[in-house]
Amino acid sequence: MPRRRIAAVFVRPRLPGGFLPARTTSLRTVAALLFAVQATGVLAQLPEPTELVDQQHCMFCHTLDAPFLAPSFHQIADRYRTVPNASAMLEEKLVHGGKAHWGDMAMPLPEDRGGPLSPKDAQTLVQWVLSQ
Known part of the structure; x- marks a missing residue:
């Protein structure tokens, strides 16, 4: 009998x-x-921290997507999003001002932008810019 x-x-x-x-x-x-x-x-994409952006007068020099007096937030995000320690460098620049990395215009001192900025607020702004 065959096996099945x-x-x-x-x-x-x-x-x-x-x-x-x-x-x-x-x-x-x-x-x-x-x-x-x-x-x-x-x-x-993170929501815009509107109060901080207004307080620091960010839009006096920057726009979201086109260079104005300074690079657009999209350009900044494209340049620094994948750079190690870029967040810390940008936060430091926001808190203390800094030399020009784009053309001839430097980041103004906090006193010239709307007052001092806490490290936490600087981190909030940088994370929002890098999310663009």
Whole structure:
């Protein structure tokens, strides 16, 4: 009598109602969400700290997307986003002023921009600029 071969069928276990186990569903959901967020670029964008931007008169020299008296925030983000320790350097420049890195115009001293800036506020501004 010849032996019969039985084909092994691997069936993924399903919960009642036909749902896949939560772990598998969660992984799919997270992967789809991450893909959607990356595709839209929403992940990196932070809300504008309007009060700080106004207090420090940032828009007197900068704009979001076009050079004016100083580079645009997009240009700054493009240049420094991937540079190690760029955040610390830019925060220091905001707190104390600094020499020109773009053309001839230096970052004005805090007293000339709207008053002293705390390190925490400088960090908030830099993170927002680098998210552009």
